[in-house]
Amino acid sequence: MRPLTDEETKVMFEKLSKYIGENIKLLVDRPDGTYCFRLHHDRVYYISEKILKLATNISRGKLVSVGTCFGKFTKTQTFRLHITALDFLAPYAKYKVWVKPGAEQSFLYGNHIMKSGLGRITENTNKYQGIVVYSMADVPLGFGVAAKSTQECRKVDPMAIVALHQADVGEYIRNEDTLT
Protein backbone atom coordinates (compact mmCIF):
# COMPACT_ATOMS: atom_id res chain seq x y z
CA MET A 1 0.00 0.00 0.00
CA ARG A 2 1.24 3.47 -0.85
CA PRO A 3 -0.09 6.96 -1.50
CA LEU A 4 -0.81 7.80 -5.11
CA THR A 5 1.75 9.73 -7.07
CA ASP A 6 0.79 13.13 -8.47
CA GLU A 7 0.18 11.68 -11.90
CA GLU A 8 -2.00 8.89 -10.60
CA THR A 9 -3.98 11.32 -8.47
CA LYS A 10 -4.58 13.51 -11.49
CA VAL A 11 -5.72 10.63 -13.67
CA MET A 12 -8.09 9.44 -10.97
CA PHE A 13 -9.50 12.88 -10.27
CA GLU A 14 -10.10 13.49 -13.95
CA LYS A 15 -12.08 10.29 -14.13
CA LEU A 16 -14.02 11.03 -10.96
CA SER A 17 -14.79 14.56 -12.10
CA LYS A 18 -16.70 13.15 -15.06
CA TYR A 19 -19.29 11.88 -12.62
CA ILE A 20 -19.22 14.21 -9.64
CA GLY A 21 -17.51 17.31 -11.04
CA GLU A 22 -15.95 19.56 -8.44
CA ASN A 23 -17.65 17.62 -5.66
CA ILE A 24 -14.41 15.62 -5.34
CA LYS A 25 -13.43 18.34 -2.91
CA LEU A 26 -16.03 16.99 -0.52
CA LEU A 27 -14.38 13.57 -0.65
CA VAL A 28 -10.90 14.97 -0.04
CA ASP A 29 -11.82 17.51 2.59
CA ARG A 30 -14.25 15.86 4.95
CA PRO A 31 -15.37 17.37 8.23
CA ASP A 32 -15.87 13.97 9.90
CA GLY A 33 -12.24 12.89 9.85
CA THR A 34 -9.21 12.43 7.65
CA TYR A 35 -9.80 10.32 4.58
CA CYS A 36 -7.22 9.49 1.95
CA PHE A 37 -6.64 7.53 -1.23
CA ARG A 38 -4.18 4.67 -1.15
CA LEU A 39 -2.95 2.35 -3.87
CA HIS A 40 -2.78 -1.36 -3.15
CA HIS A 41 -2.29 -4.01 -5.85
CA ASP A 42 -3.06 -1.38 -8.54
CA ARG A 43 -6.38 -0.65 -6.88
CA VAL A 44 -7.27 2.67 -5.32
CA TYR A 45 -8.87 2.52 -1.91
CA TYR A 46 -10.59 5.35 -0.10
CA ILE A 47 -9.78 4.87 3.56
CA SER A 48 -10.12 6.76 6.78
CA GLU A 49 -6.88 7.48 8.54
CA LYS A 50 -7.90 5.37 11.49
CA ILE A 51 -8.51 2.24 9.44
CA LEU A 52 -5.37 2.85 7.41
CA LYS A 53 -3.29 2.79 10.55
CA LEU A 54 -4.89 -0.46 11.61
CA ALA A 55 -4.33 -1.94 8.14
CA THR A 56 -0.60 -1.35 8.33
CA ASN A 57 -0.43 -4.37 10.61
CA ILE A 58 -1.34 -6.64 7.71
CA SER A 59 1.34 -7.62 5.24
CA ARG A 60 0.99 -6.63 1.62
CA GLY A 61 0.41 -10.11 0.29
CA LYS A 62 -2.25 -10.93 2.85
CA LEU A 63 -4.24 -7.71 2.62
CA VAL A 64 -7.18 -8.28 0.27
CA SER A 65 -9.10 -5.05 0.68
CA VAL A 66 -9.25 -2.05 2.97
CA GLY A 67 -11.72 0.80 3.02
CA THR A 68 -13.67 1.32 -0.18
CA CYS A 69 -12.22 0.28 -3.52
CA PHE A 70 -12.75 3.13 -5.99
CA GLY A 71 -11.31 1.39 -9.01
CA LYS A 72 -8.09 0.22 -10.48
CA PHE A 73 -5.27 1.37 -12.67
CA THR A 74 -4.83 -0.65 -15.81
CA LYS A 75 -1.46 -1.66 -17.18
CA THR A 76 -1.54 1.43 -19.39
CA GLN A 77 -2.15 3.64 -16.35
CA THR A 78 -5.71 4.57 -17.11
CA PHE A 79 -8.17 4.50 -14.27
CA ARG A 80 -11.31 2.32 -14.22
CA LEU A 81 -14.01 2.97 -11.70
CA HIS A 82 -15.51 -0.04 -9.95
CA ILE A 83 -19.09 -0.47 -8.81
CA THR A 84 -17.86 -0.30 -5.21
CA ALA A 85 -17.32 3.43 -5.73
CA LEU A 86 -21.05 3.95 -6.29
CA ASP A 87 -21.65 4.71 -2.62
CA PHE A 88 -19.53 7.83 -2.99
CA LEU A 89 -20.56 8.75 -6.53
CA ALA A 90 -24.31 8.59 -6.02
CA PRO A 91 -24.71 11.33 -3.38
CA TYR A 92 -22.57 13.80 -5.35
CA ALA A 93 -23.60 12.91 -8.89
CA LYS A 94 -24.17 15.90 -11.15
CA TYR A 95 -25.90 14.14 -14.00
CA LYS A 96 -28.41 11.41 -13.35
CA VAL A 97 -30.47 9.02 -15.35
CA TRP A 98 -33.56 7.31 -13.96
CA VAL A 99 -34.62 4.03 -15.52
CA LYS A 100 -38.17 2.74 -15.70
CA PRO A 101 -38.99 -0.25 -13.50
CA GLY A 102 -39.31 -2.46 -16.58
CA ALA A 103 -35.78 -1.67 -17.77
CA GLU A 104 -34.19 -1.94 -14.35
CA GLN A 105 -33.49 -5.64 -14.65
CA SER A 106 -32.02 -5.32 -18.09
CA PHE A 107 -29.60 -2.69 -16.80
CA LEU A 108 -28.71 -4.79 -13.78
CA TYR A 109 -27.79 -7.63 -16.13
CA GLY A 110 -25.21 -5.41 -17.74
CA ASN A 111 -27.09 -4.02 -20.74
CA HIS A 112 -27.10 -0.46 -22.01
CA ILE A 113 -30.14 1.74 -21.40
CA MET A 114 -32.48 2.18 -24.35
CA LYS A 115 -34.68 5.16 -24.93
CA SER A 116 -37.67 2.96 -24.09
CA GLY A 117 -36.29 2.30 -20.61
CA LEU A 118 -35.36 5.90 -19.89
CA GLY A 119 -37.54 7.37 -17.15
CA ARG A 120 -35.92 10.73 -16.58
CA ILE A 121 -32.66 12.41 -17.36
CA THR A 122 -30.98 15.49 -15.93
CA GLU A 123 -31.47 18.57 -18.10
CA ASN A 124 -28.61 19.64 -20.37
CA THR A 125 -26.66 16.41 -20.06
CA ASN A 126 -23.97 16.35 -22.69
CA LYS A 127 -23.12 13.51 -24.97
CA TYR A 128 -20.53 11.20 -23.36
CA GLN A 129 -21.07 12.79 -19.97
CA GLY A 130 -20.57 10.45 -17.04
CA ILE A 131 -23.92 9.69 -15.40
CA VAL A 132 -25.19 7.83 -12.37
CA VAL A 133 -28.15 5.55 -12.97
CA TYR A 134 -31.04 5.44 -10.51
CA SER A 135 -34.23 3.47 -10.35
CA MET A 136 -37.46 5.47 -10.33
CA ALA A 137 -37.49 5.02 -6.53
CA ASP A 138 -34.13 6.90 -6.41
CA VAL A 139 -32.06 3.83 -5.58
CA PRO A 140 -28.64 4.09 -7.22
CA LEU A 141 -28.16 1.15 -9.60
CA GLY A 142 -24.87 1.92 -11.28
CA PHE A 143 -23.16 4.37 -13.55
CA GLY A 144 -22.31 4.83 -17.17
CA VAL A 145 -21.92 7.34 -19.93
CA ALA A 146 -24.61 9.27 -21.79
CA ALA A 147 -24.66 8.11 -25.38
CA LYS A 148 -26.97 10.96 -26.40
CA SER A 149 -27.41 14.43 -25.02
CA THR A 150 -30.70 15.31 -23.37
CA GLN A 151 -31.83 17.14 -26.48
CA GLU A 152 -31.04 14.25 -28.76
CA CYS A 153 -32.79 11.84 -26.43
CA ARG A 154 -36.11 13.47 -27.18
CA LYS A 155 -35.89 12.79 -30.86
CA VAL A 156 -34.36 9.33 -31.11
CA ASP A 157 -36.42 6.16 -31.62
CA PRO A 158 -37.26 3.98 -28.62
CA MET A 159 -34.71 1.27 -29.41
CA ALA A 160 -31.76 3.66 -29.57
CA ILE A 161 -29.22 3.45 -26.80
CA VAL A 162 -29.22 6.58 -24.66
CA ALA A 163 -26.80 5.56 -21.89
CA LEU A 164 -23.87 3.20 -22.07
CA HIS A 165 -23.50 0.76 -19.23
CA GLN A 166 -20.25 0.85 -17.27
CA ALA A 167 -21.03 -0.72 -13.92
CA ASP A 168 -24.13 -1.82 -12.07
CA VAL A 169 -24.90 -3.27 -8.68
CA GLY A 170 -25.58 -6.65 -10.32
CA GLU A 171 -21.82 -7.03 -10.44
CA TYR A 172 -21.84 -7.71 -6.73
CA ILE A 173 -23.30 -11.07 -7.70
CA ARG A 174 -21.81 -11.56 -11.15
CA ASN A 175 -18.24 -10.67 -10.22
CA GLU A 176 -18.42 -11.65 -6.61
CA ASP A 177 -15.02 -13.36 -6.54
CA THR A 178 -13.03 -10.56 -8.17
CA LEU A 179 -14.66 -7.55 -6.58
CA THR A 180 -12.79 -6.14 -3.63
Next chain:
Amino acid sequence: MAACRIEDVLAEAEKDEAERLKNITVHKELDVEFDIGNLLAFDKNSINTREFKQQNKDEFFRSLARDNTQLLINEIWKLPSEKVEEVIVVKLPDPVTKLPREKPAPKPRPPTKWEQFAKLKGIQKKKKTNLVWDEVHKEWKRRWGYKRAKDDTKEWLIEVPENADPNEDQFAKRNQAKKERVAKNEFNRLKNIARAQKLEVPGVGLAPSAQQSKAELVKAVHVAKSSTASVGKFQERLPKEKPQRNTGKKRQFQPLIGDFAGEKQKQLEMLKLMESKSPRLDITKAVNKQMREEDSEASERRKGKKGRRGTAPGKGRRNALSGKGKGKGKGGPSKGKGRKPAMRQGKR
Protein backbone atom coordinates in the same frame (compact mmCIF):
# COMPACT_ATOMS: atom_id res chain seq x y z
CA MET B 1 52.04 9.56 79.97
CA ALA B 2 54.29 7.93 77.44
CA ALA B 3 53.48 4.45 78.86
CA CYS B 4 49.84 5.19 78.71
CA ARG B 5 50.30 6.13 75.14
CA ILE B 6 52.07 2.92 74.31
CA GLU B 7 49.29 0.92 75.87
CA ASP B 8 46.78 2.88 73.95
CA VAL B 9 48.59 2.31 70.75
CA LEU B 10 48.89 -1.38 71.42
CA ALA B 11 45.21 -1.65 72.27
CA GLU B 12 44.32 0.18 69.15
CA ALA B 13 46.52 -2.05 67.06
CA GLU B 14 44.92 -5.12 68.59
CA LYS B 15 41.50 -3.72 67.89
CA ASP B 16 42.45 -2.99 64.34
CA GLU B 17 43.77 -6.50 63.91
CA ALA B 18 40.55 -7.99 65.24
CA GLU B 19 38.48 -5.83 63.00
CA ARG B 20 40.55 -6.76 59.99
CA LEU B 21 40.18 -10.44 60.82
CA LYS B 22 36.51 -9.97 61.26
CA ASN B 23 36.38 -8.29 57.90
CA ILE B 24 38.17 -11.17 56.23
CA THR B 25 36.00 -13.91 57.67
CA VAL B 26 32.39 -13.80 56.65
CA HIS B 27 29.83 -16.04 58.18
CA LYS B 28 27.06 -17.43 56.01
CA GLU B 29 24.36 -19.92 56.90
CA LEU B 30 24.55 -21.64 53.55
CA ASP B 31 27.86 -21.96 51.79
CA VAL B 32 28.30 -19.63 48.85
CA GLU B 33 28.94 -21.49 45.59
CA PHE B 34 31.82 -20.42 43.44
CA ASP B 35 32.83 -20.62 39.82
CA ILE B 36 36.32 -19.25 40.07
CA GLY B 37 36.98 -19.61 36.33
CA ASN B 38 34.36 -16.96 35.64
CA LEU B 39 35.01 -15.11 38.93
CA LEU B 40 31.44 -15.91 39.90
CA ALA B 41 29.82 -16.45 43.30
CA PHE B 42 26.25 -17.58 43.94
CA ASP B 43 24.77 -16.61 47.26
CA LYS B 44 21.78 -18.82 48.00
CA ASN B 45 21.07 -17.38 51.42
CA SER B 46 17.72 -15.72 51.81
CA ILE B 47 17.73 -12.03 52.60
CA ASN B 48 16.79 -11.07 56.11
CA THR B 49 13.70 -9.05 55.35
CA ARG B 50 13.46 -7.37 58.70
CA GLU B 51 17.00 -6.13 58.51
CA PHE B 52 16.46 -5.15 54.90
CA LYS B 53 13.47 -3.02 55.77
CA GLN B 54 15.06 -1.40 58.78
CA GLN B 55 18.35 -0.49 57.20
CA ASN B 56 19.13 1.86 54.44
CA LYS B 57 18.62 -0.35 51.38
CA ASP B 58 21.66 0.85 49.49
CA GLU B 59 23.78 0.32 52.55
CA PHE B 60 22.41 -3.17 52.98
CA PHE B 61 23.16 -4.18 49.42
CA ARG B 62 26.60 -2.71 49.59
CA SER B 63 27.51 -4.65 52.69
CA LEU B 64 26.08 -7.85 51.21
CA ALA B 65 28.07 -7.37 48.04
CA ARG B 66 31.20 -6.64 50.01
CA ASP B 67 30.83 -9.80 52.08
CA ASN B 68 30.28 -11.98 49.06
CA THR B 69 33.17 -10.40 47.19
CA GLN B 70 35.31 -11.03 50.25
CA LEU B 71 34.35 -14.71 50.11
CA LEU B 72 35.19 -14.86 46.43
CA ILE B 73 38.57 -13.28 47.02
CA ASN B 74 39.21 -15.67 49.91
CA GLU B 75 38.49 -18.50 47.53
CA ILE B 76 40.92 -17.08 44.98
CA TRP B 77 43.60 -16.85 47.67
CA LYS B 78 43.23 -20.55 48.34
CA LEU B 79 44.53 -21.30 44.86
CA PRO B 80 48.27 -21.81 44.36
CA SER B 81 49.84 -18.46 43.59
CA GLU B 82 53.20 -17.50 42.23
CA LYS B 83 55.20 -14.36 41.81
CA VAL B 84 55.87 -13.08 38.32
CA GLU B 85 57.86 -9.84 38.12
CA GLU B 86 56.99 -8.80 41.70
CA VAL B 87 53.28 -9.40 41.08
CA ILE B 88 51.32 -12.19 42.65
CA VAL B 89 49.55 -14.18 40.01
CA VAL B 90 46.94 -16.93 40.34
CA LYS B 91 46.03 -19.28 37.58
CA LEU B 92 42.26 -19.61 37.47
CA PRO B 93 40.71 -23.02 36.84
CA ASP B 94 38.47 -23.67 33.83
CA PRO B 95 35.03 -22.05 34.08
CA VAL B 96 32.16 -24.34 35.03
CA THR B 97 29.15 -22.18 34.19
CA LYS B 98 28.33 -22.11 30.49
CA LEU B 99 27.67 -18.62 29.23
CA PRO B 100 25.71 -17.92 26.04
CA ARG B 101 27.85 -16.70 23.17
CA GLU B 102 27.97 -13.00 22.50
CA LYS B 103 27.43 -13.10 18.70
CA PRO B 104 24.91 -15.28 16.88
CA ALA B 105 26.22 -18.53 15.50
CA PRO B 106 27.68 -18.05 12.01
CA LYS B 107 25.39 -18.98 9.14
CA PRO B 108 26.48 -21.69 6.75
CA ARG B 109 28.12 -20.36 3.59
CA PRO B 110 25.54 -20.14 0.80
CA PRO B 111 26.21 -22.69 -1.94
CA THR B 112 28.16 -21.61 -4.99
CA LYS B 113 26.62 -21.69 -8.43
CA TRP B 114 28.27 -25.05 -9.12
CA GLU B 115 27.06 -26.50 -5.83
CA GLN B 116 23.54 -25.44 -6.65
CA PHE B 117 23.79 -27.01 -10.08
CA ALA B 118 25.32 -30.22 -8.72
CA LYS B 119 22.55 -30.51 -6.17
CA LEU B 120 19.93 -29.99 -8.84
CA LYS B 121 21.47 -32.64 -11.06
CA GLY B 122 22.34 -34.98 -8.25
CA ILE B 123 26.06 -34.87 -8.98
CA GLN B 124 28.11 -36.18 -6.10
CA LYS B 125 31.76 -35.68 -5.35
CA LYS B 126 33.88 -38.72 -6.04
CA LYS B 127 37.04 -39.20 -4.05
CA LYS B 128 39.99 -39.74 -6.35
CA THR B 129 43.40 -41.03 -5.36
CA ASN B 130 46.06 -38.40 -5.04
CA LEU B 131 48.71 -40.38 -6.94
CA VAL B 132 48.32 -41.87 -10.40
CA TRP B 133 50.60 -44.14 -12.36
CA ASP B 134 52.51 -42.33 -15.09
CA GLU B 135 53.08 -44.68 -18.02
CA VAL B 136 55.79 -42.51 -19.56
CA HIS B 137 57.98 -42.08 -16.51
CA LYS B 138 57.01 -45.47 -15.03
CA GLU B 139 56.36 -44.02 -11.61
CA TRP B 140 53.59 -42.77 -9.32
CA LYS B 141 52.96 -39.07 -9.75
CA ARG B 142 50.52 -36.53 -8.47
CA ARG B 143 47.25 -36.14 -10.30
CA TRP B 144 47.49 -32.34 -10.22
CA GLY B 145 49.99 -29.58 -9.64
CA TYR B 146 53.74 -29.48 -9.84
CA LYS B 147 55.35 -32.60 -11.34
CA ARG B 148 52.00 -34.09 -12.21
CA ALA B 149 51.42 -37.08 -14.38
CA LYS B 150 50.55 -36.39 -18.03
CA ASP B 151 51.76 -32.80 -17.74
CA ASP B 152 50.71 -31.08 -20.95
CA THR B 153 52.76 -27.98 -20.22
CA LYS B 154 55.97 -29.97 -20.36
CA GLU B 155 55.47 -31.33 -23.86
CA TRP B 156 58.29 -30.43 -26.24
CA LEU B 157 56.18 -31.03 -29.35
CA ILE B 158 52.52 -30.44 -30.18
CA GLU B 159 50.85 -31.91 -33.20
CA VAL B 160 49.19 -29.21 -35.33
CA PRO B 161 45.51 -30.11 -35.76
CA GLU B 162 44.45 -30.83 -39.30
CA ASN B 163 42.14 -27.86 -39.80
CA ALA B 164 44.29 -25.40 -37.88
CA ASP B 165 46.41 -22.57 -39.24
CA PRO B 166 49.95 -24.04 -39.67
CA ASN B 167 51.61 -20.75 -38.70
CA GLU B 168 49.75 -20.56 -35.41
CA ASP B 169 51.81 -21.06 -32.27
CA GLN B 170 50.18 -24.01 -30.57
CA PHE B 171 52.14 -23.49 -27.36
CA ALA B 172 51.01 -19.85 -27.09
CA LYS B 173 47.47 -20.89 -27.85
CA ARG B 174 47.53 -23.41 -25.07
CA ASN B 175 48.97 -20.89 -22.63
CA GLN B 176 46.36 -18.34 -23.59
CA ALA B 177 43.56 -20.86 -23.13
CA LYS B 178 44.89 -21.74 -19.69
CA LYS B 179 45.10 -18.08 -18.69
CA GLU B 180 41.55 -17.49 -19.78
CA ARG B 181 40.32 -20.50 -17.85
CA VAL B 182 42.06 -19.20 -14.76
CA ALA B 183 40.59 -15.74 -15.25
CA LYS B 184 37.14 -17.15 -15.76
CA ASN B 185 37.46 -19.23 -12.64
CA GLU B 186 38.56 -16.19 -10.67
CA PHE B 187 35.64 -14.22 -12.03
CA ASN B 188 33.24 -16.98 -11.05
CA ARG B 189 34.76 -17.08 -7.59
CA LEU B 190 34.23 -13.36 -7.17
CA LYS B 191 30.69 -13.70 -8.46
CA ASN B 192 30.01 -16.41 -5.90
CA ILE B 193 31.30 -14.17 -3.13
CA ALA B 194 29.22 -11.27 -4.39
CA ARG B 195 26.13 -13.44 -4.56
CA ALA B 196 26.76 -14.74 -1.06
CA GLN B 197 26.99 -11.19 0.28
CA LYS B 198 24.08 -10.03 -1.87
CA LEU B 199 26.14 -7.39 -3.64
CA GLU B 200 25.66 -6.36 -7.20
CA VAL B 201 28.16 -8.18 -9.35
CA PRO B 202 30.14 -5.50 -11.15
CA GLY B 203 30.61 -5.66 -14.88
CA VAL B 204 28.48 -8.69 -15.44
CA GLY B 205 26.94 -7.15 -18.53
CA LEU B 206 30.28 -6.81 -20.23
CA ALA B 207 31.84 -10.19 -19.62
CA PRO B 208 33.55 -11.23 -22.84
CA SER B 209 31.65 -13.78 -24.84
CA ALA B 210 32.28 -15.31 -28.23
CA GLN B 211 29.13 -14.05 -29.91
CA GLN B 212 27.60 -10.94 -28.40
CA SER B 213 23.86 -10.69 -28.73
CA LYS B 214 22.03 -7.50 -29.66
CA ALA B 215 21.00 -6.90 -26.10
CA GLU B 216 24.56 -7.34 -24.89
CA LEU B 217 25.86 -4.91 -27.48
CA VAL B 218 23.24 -2.34 -26.51
CA LYS B 219 24.21 -2.70 -22.90
CA ALA B 220 27.87 -2.34 -23.78
CA VAL B 221 27.12 0.87 -25.68
CA HIS B 222 25.23 2.30 -22.75
CA VAL B 223 27.92 1.38 -20.29
CA ALA B 224 30.51 3.01 -22.53
CA LYS B 225 28.39 6.11 -22.87
CA SER B 226 27.83 6.49 -19.18
CA SER B 227 31.52 5.99 -18.42
CA THR B 228 32.37 9.67 -18.56
CA ALA B 229 33.16 12.13 -15.82
CA SER B 230 29.59 13.42 -15.96
CA VAL B 231 28.09 9.91 -16.05
CA GLY B 232 27.07 10.37 -19.67
CA LYS B 233 24.98 13.45 -19.03
CA PHE B 234 26.41 15.43 -21.93
CA GLN B 235 26.86 12.51 -24.28
CA GLU B 236 25.38 13.00 -27.71
CA ARG B 237 22.66 10.73 -28.96
CA LEU B 238 22.28 9.14 -32.33
CA PRO B 239 19.17 10.22 -34.25
CA LYS B 240 17.07 7.14 -33.64
CA GLU B 241 18.74 5.88 -30.52
CA LYS B 242 16.32 4.77 -27.85
CA PRO B 243 16.91 5.58 -24.21
CA GLN B 244 17.93 2.57 -22.21
CA ARG B 245 15.23 0.77 -20.34
CA ASN B 246 15.54 -0.60 -16.83
CA THR B 247 18.35 1.68 -15.84
CA GLY B 248 17.68 0.87 -12.24
CA LYS B 249 16.13 4.23 -11.48
CA LYS B 250 13.70 3.70 -8.65
CA ARG B 251 10.57 5.64 -8.03
CA GLN B 252 10.26 7.30 -4.67
CA PHE B 253 6.87 7.22 -3.05
CA GLN B 254 5.54 9.27 -0.20
CA PRO B 255 5.35 7.44 3.12
CA LEU B 256 2.16 5.46 3.70
CA ILE B 257 1.38 7.24 6.92
CA GLY B 258 2.88 10.66 6.64
CA ASP B 259 1.64 14.19 6.32
CA PHE B 260 -2.13 13.78 5.90
CA ALA B 261 -2.82 17.50 6.01
CA GLY B 262 -0.17 18.22 3.40
CA GLU B 263 -1.52 15.46 1.18
CA LYS B 264 -5.02 16.93 1.41
CA GLN B 265 -3.75 20.41 0.65
CA LYS B 266 -1.90 19.15 -2.39
CA GLN B 267 -4.96 17.36 -3.71
CA LEU B 268 -7.17 20.39 -3.19
CA GLU B 269 -4.68 22.54 -5.06
CA MET B 270 -4.65 20.01 -7.85
CA LEU B 271 -8.45 20.15 -8.02
CA LYS B 272 -8.33 23.93 -8.12
CA LEU B 273 -5.93 23.80 -11.01
CA MET B 274 -8.07 21.28 -12.86
CA GLU B 275 -11.11 23.49 -12.39
CA SER B 276 -9.35 26.57 -13.68
CA LYS B 277 -8.18 24.72 -16.76
CA SER B 278 -11.67 23.76 -17.84
CA PRO B 279 -13.00 26.33 -20.35
CA ARG B 280 -15.45 28.96 -19.11
CA LEU B 281 -17.66 28.56 -22.14
CA ASP B 282 -18.53 24.98 -22.85
CA ILE B 283 -19.36 25.04 -26.56
CA THR B 284 -21.38 21.83 -26.64
CA LYS B 285 -23.27 22.97 -23.60
CA ALA B 286 -24.01 26.32 -25.21
CA VAL B 287 -25.20 24.64 -28.40
CA ASN B 288 -27.39 22.31 -26.37
CA LYS B 289 -28.89 25.26 -24.56
CA GLN B 290 -29.56 26.95 -27.83
CA MET B 291 -31.22 23.85 -29.22
CA ARG B 292 -33.37 23.54 -26.13
CA GLU B 293 -34.57 27.10 -26.39
CA GLU B 294 -35.45 26.58 -30.00
CA ASP B 295 -37.33 23.42 -29.14
CA SER B 296 -39.31 25.17 -26.43
CA GLU B 297 -40.15 27.97 -28.82
CA ALA B 298 -41.29 25.49 -31.39
CA SER B 299 -43.49 23.70 -28.91
CA GLU B 300 -45.02 26.97 -27.78
CA ARG B 301 -45.81 27.91 -31.33
CA ARG B 302 -47.37 24.52 -31.91
CA LYS B 303 -49.55 25.03 -28.88
CA GLY B 304 -50.64 28.36 -30.22
CA LYS B 305 -51.53 26.89 -33.58
CA LYS B 306 -53.41 23.97 -32.10
CA GLY B 307 -56.72 25.77 -32.52
CA ARG B 308 -56.44 25.80 -36.31
CA ARG B 309 -56.46 22.24 -37.51
CA GLY B 310 -56.38 23.01 -41.21
CA THR B 311 -52.80 24.21 -41.62
CA ALA B 312 -50.02 21.67 -41.88
CA PRO B 313 -48.17 21.46 -38.59
CA GLY B 314 -44.97 20.55 -40.40
CA LYS B 315 -44.77 23.92 -42.01
CA GLY B 316 -45.02 25.76 -38.78
CA ARG B 317 -42.28 23.72 -37.23
CA ARG B 318 -39.97 24.33 -40.09
CA ASN B 319 -40.46 28.00 -39.68
CA ALA B 320 -39.68 27.78 -36.01
CA LEU B 321 -36.48 25.88 -36.60
CA SER B 322 -35.15 28.42 -39.04
CA GLY B 323 -35.71 30.99 -36.33
CA LYS B 324 -37.60 33.59 -38.34
CA GLY B 325 -39.85 34.95 -35.60
CA LYS B 326 -37.77 36.05 -32.65
CA GLY B 327 -34.19 34.99 -32.75
CA LYS B 328 -32.17 37.33 -34.82
CA GLY B 329 -28.90 36.50 -33.15
CA LYS B 330 -30.03 33.02 -32.29
CA GLY B 331 -30.59 31.96 -35.86
CA GLY B 332 -29.07 28.86 -37.40
CA PRO B 333 -25.30 28.81 -37.50
CA SER B 334 -25.17 28.90 -41.30
CA LYS B 335 -27.23 32.03 -41.34
CA GLY B 336 -25.09 33.77 -38.79
CA LYS B 337 -21.96 33.01 -40.70
CA GLY B 338 -23.44 34.30 -43.87
CA ARG B 339 -24.28 37.55 -42.20
CA LYS B 340 -20.92 38.23 -40.72
CA PRO B 341 -19.00 39.29 -43.81
CA ALA B 342 -21.83 41.59 -44.78
CA MET B 343 -21.58 43.42 -41.45
CA ARG B 344 -17.90 43.87 -41.91
CA GLN B 345 -18.45 45.34 -45.28
CA GLY B 346 -20.83 47.79 -43.82
CA LYS B 347 -18.29 48.91 -41.24
CA ARG B 348 -15.72 49.57 -43.85
